[in-house]
Amino acid sequence: xxxxxLVFLDPAHPDGRVEDAGRPTLYATDLGVTRGDGVFETLxxxxxxxxxxxxxxxxxxxxxxxxxxxxxxxxxWERAIVTALxxxxxxxxxxxxxxxxLVATRGVEGEHAPTCWVGAFAPAHSAKRQREEGVDVVLxxxxxxxxxxxxxxxxxxxxxxxxxxxxxxxxxxAHSQGADDVIFTSSDGQVLEGPTSTVLVAHxxxxxxxxxxxxxxxxxxxxxxxxPGTSQGALFAAAKEAGWELGYGPLEPEDLFDADAVWLISSxxxxxxxxxxxxxxxxxxxxxxxxxxxxxxxxxxIA
Amino acid sequence: xxxxxLVFLDPAHPDGRVEDAGRPTLYATDLGVTRGDGVFETLxxxxxxxxxxxxxxxxxxxxxxxxxxxxxxxxxWERAIVTALxxxxxxxxxxxxxxxxLVATRGVEGEHAPTCWVGAFAPAHSAKRQREEGVDVVLxxxxxxxxxxxxxxxxxxxxxxxxxxxxxxxxxxAHSQGADDVIFTSSDGQVLEGPTSTVLVAHxxxxxxxxxxxxxxxxxxxxxxxxPGTSQGALFAAAKEAGWELGYGPLEPEDLFDADAVWLISSxxxxxxxxxxxxxxxxxxxxxxxxxxxxxxxxxxIA
Numbered sequence: 324x325x326x327x328x329l330v331f332l333d334p335a336h337p338d339g340r341v342e343d344a345g346r347p348t349l350y351a352t353d354l355g356v357t358r359g360d361g362v363f364e365t366l367x368x369x370x371x372x373x374x375x376x377x378x379x380x381x382x383x384x385x386x387x388x389x390x391x392x393x394x395x396x397x398x399x400w401e402r403a404i405v406t407a408l409x410x411x412x413x414x415x416x417x418x419x420x421x422x423x424x425l426v427a428t429r430g431v432e433g434e435h436a437p438t439c440w441v442g443a444f445a446p447a448h449s450a451k452r453q454r455e456e457g458v459d460v461v462l463x464x465x466x467x468x469x470x471x472x473x474x475x476x477x478x479x480x481x482x483x484x485x486x487x488x489x490x491x492x493x494x495x496x497a498h499s500q501g502a503d504d505v506i507f508t509s510s511d512g513q514v515l516e517g518p519t520s521t522v523l524v525a526h527x528x529x530x531x532x533x534x535x536x537x538x539x540x541x542x543x544x545x546x547x548x549x550x551p552g553t554s555q556g557a558l559f560a561a562a563k564e565a566g567w568e569l570g571y572g573p574l575e576p577e578d579l580f581d582a583d584a585v586w587l588i589s590s591x592x593x594x595x596x597x598x599x600x601x602x603x604x605x606x607x608x609x610x611x612x613x614x615x616x617x618x619x620x621x622x623x624x625i626a
Numbered sequence: 627x628x629x630x631x632l633v634f635l636d637p638a639h640p641d642g643r644v645e646d647a648g649r650p651t652l653y654a655t656d657l658g659v660t661r662g663d664g665v666f667e668t669l670x671x672x673x674x675x676x677x678x679x680x681x682x683x684x685x686x687x688x689x690x691x692x693x694x695x696x697x698x699x700x701x702x703w704e705r706a707i708v709t710a711l712x713x714x715x716x717x718x719x720x721x722x723x724x725x726x727x728l729v730a731t732r733g734v735e736g737e738h739a740p741t742c743w744v745g746a747f748a749p750a751h752s753a754k755r756q757r758e759e760g761v762d763v764v765l766x767x768x769x770x771x772x773x774x775x776x777x778x779x780x781x782x783x784x785x786x787x788x789x790x791x792x793x794x795x796x797x798x799x800a801h802s803q804g805a806d807d808v809i810f811t812s813s814d815g816q817v818l819e820g821p822t823s824t825v826l827v828a829h830x831x832x833x834x835x836x837x838x839x840x841x842x843x844x845x846x847x848x849x850x851x852x853x854p855g856t857s858q859g860a861l862f863a864a865a866k867e868a869g870w871e872l873g874y875g876p877l878e879p880e881d882l883f884d885a886d887a888v889w890l891i892s893s894x895x896x897x898x899x900x901x902x903x904x905x906x907x908x909x910x911x912x913x914x915x916x917x918x919x920x921x922x923x924x925x926x927x928i929a
Contacts, residue, residue: 329654342654349652349659351632351645351743356652357729359662359789390791391798428659429794440654464778466770468813475767477796486662486789488693491732493780495694510771510813 326415330407332395332439339403339441341410353438355428359486361437362386362394367446367590368421373404374626375590378553382483383425385551389482394427394437407443415445422446422591428485450592457596458503458587462576463493465507465515469573472548480548490518504587506579506600514543514574520587520595521552524574525614527583535613543572554588554622561621576600584611586618594619629718633710635698635742642706642744644713656741658731662789664740665689665697669707670749670893671724676707677929678893681856685786686728688854692785697730697740710746718748725749725894731788753895760899761806761890765879766796768810768818772876775851783851793821807890809882809903817846817877823890823898824855827877828917830886838916844873844881857891857925864924879903887914889921897922 329348330339342348354360364379380397387394404423412418424442431438472480479486493505506522507515516522521542528537540562542555559569579585584606585597596615597605605611632651633642645651657663667682683700690697707726715721727745734741775783782789796808809825810818817825824845831840843865845858862872882888887909888900899918900908908914 327655344654347650347652348654349650349656351647351651351729351745352630353652353659354794356656356659356664356731356788357666357727357790358794359787359791360794361659361791363660390795424660426654426660442654463780464774466774466778466781468769471767471769471813475769477766477792477799478769479792479795482791484662484791485659486787486791487660488662488664488785488787488789489780489782491657491661491663492693492782496780510774 326444328407328411328414328443330403330410330441332399332403332441337402339406341406344442349438350431352432353428354430354432355426355438355485357432358429359484359488360390361426361428361485362390362392362483363427363485364425364483365590366423366425368408368418368423371408371418372626373423375553375557376401378556379425379590382551382553383427386482386484387427389476389479390484392427392429392437395439400425400441403441407441411443420446426485446591453503454593454595457598459501459599460504460506460587460597461497461500461502462508462601463496463505465509467509467548468511469509469513469515469547472546481545481550483550493518508576509547512575513547514572514576514579515547516543516549517587517589520589520592521549521555522574523555523558523586523588524579524582525584527610527614529610533609537568538566538614539568539570541570541572541574543574547572552588554590554593557625558588558594558618558622561625562618565617565621579605582606584614586615594622630745630747631710631714631717633706633713633744635702635706635744640705642709644709647745652741653734655735656731657733657735658729658741658788660735661732662787662791663693664729664731664788665693665695665786666730666788667728667786668893669726669728671711671721671726674711674721675929676726678856678860679704681859682728682893685854685856686730689785689787690730692779692782693787695730695732695740698742703728703744706744710744714746723749729788749894756806757896757898760901762804762902763807763809763890763900764800764803764805765811765904766799766808768812770812770851771814772812772816772818772850775849784848784853786853796821811879812850815878816850817875817879817882818850819846819852820890820892823892823895824852824858825877826858826861826889826891827882827885828887830913830917832913836912841869841917842871842873844875844877846875846877850875855891857893857896860928861891861897861921861925864928865921868920868924882908885909887917889918897925
């Protein structure tokens with residue numbers, strides 16, 4: 324088992340309360356476990372720097388608002404993260420690549436106080452391998468219309484909740500089909516997102532020497548009920564500066580099959596090319612490589 | 627806070643391992659809390675007797691199969707329940723009315739062994755009050771077509787998972803509208819279920835003296851992606867013996883507005899009449915009372 328460092332947010336400990344992750348720390352009556360009632364974020368620390376911290380904290384609060392869950396302010400999380408990383412460095416070693424998970428549950432039944440903690444641990448080996456080698460993906464129906472999010476706020480679309488059983492089941496289903504990952508579609512046939520990632524699509528034009536003369540990066544539009552991707556947001560800003568045209572869906576599966584490259588992007592696995600979608604190869608190998616290297620380079624440099 | 631008795635299923639303790647619910651017993655890396663990845667059941671113990679135990683254990687295993695989660699066999703759960711009730715009697719007192727919760731999570735990340743426990747605690751006061759006084763209910767869109775369950779097994783429709791954030795959000799939304807509870811509808815307009823209950827609908831005919839001469843009990847059909855209700859199943863069997871006609875959906879909201887009575891039925895709150903649906907009164911007061919008393923009497927007597 325990977326070693327995990329745990330720091331609980333605790334009003335009595337302004338910098339957070341360090342706990343031994345090898346011991347039980349949660350109550351069996353916590354609504355986080357009995358109802359999946361809570362929110363979370365997963366961040367990446369590279370060489371000691373927490374990437375996209377403001378965007379993650381902002382989305383944590385946005386998710387919590389959708390759940391009507393009061394969670395501590397940014398500063399309390401920031402302090403606990405600093406404590407967790409110091410503890411990680413002391414007990415595990417270097418901070419070259421560390422995953423930080425923020426969790427806030429509705430707390431123990433009847434106590435009306437959230438349970439909040441920060442976990443720090445090493446990324447799964449599969450993350451690096453998939454990023455380098457690409458993934459095979461299946462399209463799966465998410466069951467929702469692309470226009471339901473706004474008229475049915477109780478469905479919590481766009482909130483990153485702890486109720487991830489469907490996302491996990493979709494990944495198991497993909498594995499049973501020999502694939503690595505999933506892109507969800509809406510019941511009206513729009514491309515949504517991965518269970519733990521945002522979908523990016525590129526179209527490019529090249530001249531006779533193979534030099535890219537036009538490049539466009541597209542992602543599904545937010546009002547389709549997907550999670551606002553912190554990685555997508557950061558990469559779009561960087562890509563715009565680098566001369567990419569940007570676009571927002573609606574996207575249909577055909578748009579993915581016709582693309583010059585498709586990626587799943589997320590905070591820990593980073594920019595991961597889709598090699599096959601429903602068994603069909605995506606893009607032309609050398610152009611995919613060129614575009615992936617350019618975007619990965621841009622994404623590496625963001626704060 | 628309600629006193630809870632906790633018994634963990636543990637191969638080293640065939641009768642279960644009693645734990646102090648006032649202390650942390652779960653790991654922060656348990657996939658039950660980080661991913662809502664697990665299943666549960668809620669049972670009622672009346673006067674020392676566990677109601678519908680085989681049906682609940684059977685549904686727990688059925689839910690677990692949908693999640694590809696291996697959980698202990700019936701006997702291990704039964705032993706842990708006996709231990710929990712003995713401990714409850716010893717520490718809290720009489721077993722006149724006790725809620726028993728069975729939980730199985732996918733366990734601590736990377737350990738590939740489920741975390742399983744039995745909790746025993748007193749029912750919420752609101753359960754009895756709502757059962758006696760009835761509830762006001764709003765119809766809310768669940769966002770799924772009624773025919774998606776079979777073609778999209780990764781959506782886990784029909785499994786009772788720990789990922790209940792949407793159910794909890796729907797209840798909060800109902801409360802914000804001044805209602806007590808929710809009946810979900812499918813995106814194609816069919817009546818589905820409550821967030822924690824099954825919907826029952828009655829039609830009755832009376833003679834000139836007000837005596838019931840015909841009575842029919844209907845519930846939405848299972849292939850609409852709802853949870854198979856253990857209470858509905860038991861009550862249907864008893865009602866059939868008592869001369870009720872039985873029927874299975876599809877039901878539409880109009881069928882509820884036109885009904886002589888509508889109930890939400892569940893294991894702990896039992897048979898609870900719906901007074902108003904989207905603000906409109908349901909049924910005629912004295913007939914609702916007659917039908918409720920008859921069905922509640924039948925339901926009380928089931929094992």
